[in-house]
Amino acid sequence: MSEVILKVDLTKGAITKETIDPNILKKFMGNKGLAAYYLFNEIPPRVPAFSAENKVAIMCGPLIGTVVPSSVKFCVATKSPLTGGWTDGYASGTWADMLRAAGYYGIIIGGIAEKPTYLYIEDDKVELRDASDIWGANTYETIRLLKERHRSDIEPRVLTIGPAAEKLGLITTIIAEYRAAGRGGVASVLGFKKLKAIVVKGHKEVKVANPEKLEEAAKAAREKLIKNPITGARGRHQQMGTSNIVLGVNAAGALPTRNFQTGVFEYAEEISGESFRDTLWMGGSRRRPCPRCINQCTHLAVIESGKWAGIVDEGPDYENLVMLGSNCGVADKNTIATAEFLCDVYGLDGISAGNTIGFLMECFEKGLITKEDTDGVNLRFGNEDALIEALIRGGTITGKLGKLVAMGVRRAADVIGQGSQKFAMHVKGLEMPAYEPRAAFGMGLAYARSDRGACHLRPWTFGAECLGLAPREVPYLPYDTQGKGAWVKTLNDVFATVHCTGVCLFIAFGIDAVEDILPMVNAATGFNYTTEEYLKVGERANNLTRAFWFREVSDFGRDYDTLPWRCLHEPLPSGPAKGKTVPLEPMLNDYYKASGWDANGKPTKAKLQELSLDFVIDKIY
Amino acid sequence: MEAVAEKGEVIVKFMGVLRDTAGPEIMVPIKGKSRISDVLQDVQKKLEPLMDKNLLSKILKYSRLVLNGVYAPDEAEIKPGDVLMIISPAAGG
Numbered sequence: 001m002s003e004v005i006l007k008v009d010l011t012k013g014a015i016t017k018e019t020i021d022p023n024i025l026k027k028f029m030g031n032k033g034l035a036a037y038y039l040f041n042e043i044p045p046r047v048p049a050f051s052a053e054n055k056v057a058i059m060c061g062p063l064i065g066t067v068v069p070s071s072v073k074f075c076v077a078t079k080s081p082l083t084g085g086w087t088d089g090y091a092s093g094t095w096a097d098m099l100r101a102a103g104y105y106g107i108i109i110g111g112i113a114e115k116p117t118y119l120y121i122e123d124d125k126v127e128l129r130d131a132s133d134i135w136g137a138n139t140y141e142t143i144r145l146l147k148e149r150h151r152s153d154i155e156p157r158v159l160t161i162g163p164a165a166e167k168l169g170l171i172t173t174i175i176a177e178y179r180a181a182g183r184g185g186v187a188s189v190l191g192f193k194k195l196k197a198i199v200v201k202g203h204k205e206v207k208v209a210n211p212e213k214l215e216e217a218a219k220a221a222r223e224k225l226i227k228n229p230i231t232g233a234r235g236r237h238q239q240m241g242t243s244n245i246v247l248g249v250n251a252a253g254a255l256p257t258r259n260f261q262t263g264v265f266e267y268a269e270e271i272s273g274e275s276f277r278d279t280l281w282m283g284g285s286r287r288r289p290c291p292r293c294i295n296q297c298t299h300l301a302v303i304e305s306g307k308w309a310g311i312v313d314e315g316p317d318y319e320n321l322v323m324l325g326s327n328c329g330v331a332d333k334n335t336i337a338t339a340e341f342l343c344d345v346y347g348l349d350g351i352s353a354g355n356t357i358g359f360l361m362e363c364f365e366k367g368l369i370t371k372e373d374t375d376g377v378n379l380r381f382g383n384e385d386a387l388i389e390a391l392i393r394g395g396t397i398t399g400k401l402g403k404l405v406a407m408g409v410r411r412a413a414d415v416i417g418q419g420s421q422k423f424a425m426h427v428k429g430l431e432m433p434a435y436e437p438r439a440a441f442g443m444g445l446a447y448a449r450s451d452r453g454a455c456h457l458r459p460w461t462f463g464a465e466c467l468g469l470a471p472r473e474v475p476y477l478p479y480d481t482q483g484k485g486a487w488v489k490t491l492n493d494v495f496a497t498v499h500c501t502g503v504c505l506f507i508a509f510g511i512d513a514v515e516d517i518l519p520m521v522n523a524a525t526g527f528n529y530t531t532e533e534y535l536k537v538g539e540r541a542n543n544l545t546r547a548f549w550f551r552e553v554s555d556f557g558r559d560y561d562t563l564p565w566r567c568l569h570e571p572l573p574s575g576p577a578k579g580k581t582v583p584l585e586p587m588l589n590d591y592y593k594a595s596g597w598d599a600n601g602k603p604t605k606a607k608l609q610e611l612s613l614d615f616v617i618d619k620i621y
Numbered sequence: 622m623e624a625v626a627e628k629g630e631v632i633v634k635f636m637g638v639l640r641d642t643a644g645p646e647i648m649v650p651i652k653g654k655s656r657i658s659d660v661l662q663d664v665q666k667k668l669e670p671l672m673d674k675n676l677l678s679k680i681l682k683y684s685r686l687v688l689n690g691v692y693a694p695d696e697a698e699i700k701p702g703d704v705l706m707i708i709s710p711a712a713g714g
Contacts, residue, residue, distance in 0.1 A: 229638045229676075230712050236638065237712075245713035248636040251687060251706050318713040460714060468637060468684040468710040478685075478692070509712040576692050 003105035011111030026527045029500040030061030031075035033541035049081035050192045055110040061502020062524045065100035065206035067218045070504035072290045080184035082170045083429035086545040087184030087452045092290045095176035098157040102202030113194040122201040131196040138345040139175040159198045162347020165191035167397045169406030171352035182349040209526025217519040224511050225294040231510035239284040240273030241297040242318035247272045252466035253575020254439035256327045258381045259358035263436035264575040267331035301337040308338040316340040322434035323354025329381030346395025355431035356409045357390045368418045375399040422565040427454035439577035440465040440478045445488050445587045449561040451545040459491040485590025497538030540611045543603045550620040557600040632704045637711035642671050658695040684709040
């Protein structure tokens with residue numbers, strides 16, 4: 001297949017179209033893999049994240065826009081201003097379908113525009129336009145205004161940044177058709193470049209190598225997904241989305257509560273998926289599915305009473321629900337839904353925001369900061385108004401509190417000092433998401449060595465360890481360390497491969513990543529990947545992003561693959577994991593060995609050659 | 622309302638897919654010295670009319686077992702009044 005990307009130089013105002021070399025396309029496939037290939041080669045070594053030389057890659061996978069279920073996940077990647085290393089985030093929804101319908105597989109954005117700008121794409125017409133009148137508008141307002149401006153025979157699809165990214169806050173996300181692509185402050189790099197939005201309209205059919213075979217494989221996948229009690233009709237995702245696991249995670253003692261001080265929240269029932277389903281989500285009847293999705297995990301929350309009455313928004317999903325809920329000691333569903341709404345409209349990363357505010361609440365309760373530092377806000381756990389106020393200030397970067405929220409937890413801890421770094425819950429500068437690693441050691445290892453900092457999906461081991469997605473045996477039990485390193489490595493490569501295809505990771509709960517997804521990839525691309533070649537795509541991407549870190553950060557290595565002090569030294573006080581800390585080092589040794597990395601976590605030359613990443617060797621050796 | 626165990630019964634609570642089938646909790650009678658595996662067999666019998674037998678069997682084999690707030694193996698002893706939580710498959714993200 002032949003695929004085309006756009007290259008945008010905002011400094012020169014120049015746009016070029018480039019056909020992707022088929023050999024490169026086969027090796028790196030799409031999304032993470034292809035973004036890593038372009039960014040490794042096109043970003044000069046060690047330039048600041050906020051610089052004209054840094055670039056942002058927006059990339060699709062080969063299944064996006066096809067008949068495949070949930071084939072909607074596109075990637076946004078860059079050098080992160082939050083961590084200083086690699087970051088890539090994903091959004092679902094309808095935006096990427098339209099990009100492919102316009103004839104493009106991706107966009108690489110570099111330079112800095114003279115004034116606020118947006119990119120307008122309508123099939124072969126691609127232009128930079130003045131965004132001065134929408135600069136400062138929140139994400140939902142921007143989407144509305146640009147849709148009105150460009151609506152014609154079809155509704156345009158809009159990707160935008162919010163006020164937080166315009167002001168160079170560090171915990172920002174892109175919002176594409178109401179869906180967020182985080183993490184690591186990727187939206188702020190676009191803010192620095194003064195690129196406010198990308199509007200897309202496309203009229204073309206997404207071509208695939210073998211449409212009949214693709215439909216046949218997609219049909220088989222749909223049938224499996226429909227029958228599955230999690231992903232199927234009236235399954236748990238259709239009823240409660242990802243939030244269906246709140247009670248299970250709490251029962252495992254892994255629900256981050258009050259800045260990860262414990263893993264058991266006494267109001268878990270209140271904030272459970274079941275409770276949201278029966279109230280704000282109207283029995284699960286207000287689903288907002290992505291195109292061609294069986295799971296249908298997204299629900300529309302309607303707040304009909306109380307001080308937040310009138311707010312209507314998608315979500316909250318599990319991650320935001322927990323980080324803005326139990327992690328801040330908040331049990332009120334309306335407040336949590338409102339908090340997520342605010343994250344979306346300001347373009348804030350809800351995980352990072354909830355994590356940072358939870359941290360600041362602990363600092364406030366311990367007397368490390370006072371009302372003088374919070375502009376008078378009584379920033380105590382469970383104070384619903386304080387949570388909302390902190391998000392408004394963080395989203396607009398207003399006052400002392402707003403600045404503390406917007407800089408993320410690592411920098412906030414550095415500013416506050418007084419030993420607060422011990423409970424600043426991040427890895428490599430990226431805020432920890434909504435699983436307590438002391439209750440699931442695989443998640444601890446996953447967080448510690450993930451290529452974008454603490455990430456819950458690189459890989460997601462929690463379901464196998466604590467939620468019954470794998471048998472009760474080694475290496476899947478939550479406190480095992482034996483075999484965990486090799487298992488996490490293999491699973492991480494599978495997850496990365498699935499990411500590269502462009503399907504949503506959640507369909508892998510109902511179908512097999514190799515048996516079911518590979519035939520669809522081969523039918524779409526015509527590349528006829530063997531199983532080994534296919535899984536190598538993910539492994540290659542993971543090694544390339546690892547090499548990116550080694551190239552960008554002079555002292556990068558094992559010391560970066562760690563967990564917050566609290567996870568390593570402070571035993572959990574309650575729940576099934578009471579008394580546990582994460583025994584990271586032996587698992588890390590096994591992980592490095594299984595990965596073909598040296599004792600410092602650096603990919604060996606032999607491993608890089610095996611993965612056809614020879615061009616990397618002289619950049620990191 | 623939460624169930625209260627009477628003499629000779631354990632409370633079995635469900636998370637995940639079994640909660641959709643069986644509800645939040647059920648009472649399971651036990652006799653003398655019993656093990657978790659005995660209770661699981663009874664749970665299997667109680668729920669078989671509600672879902673596919675093979676699927677149920679697999680779910681129970683995969684579920685995590687928390688006895689009185691602590692993970693426990695299948696062979697752990699269980700006595701009247703104990704609370705067994707069965708965390709059955711669920712997936713989030």
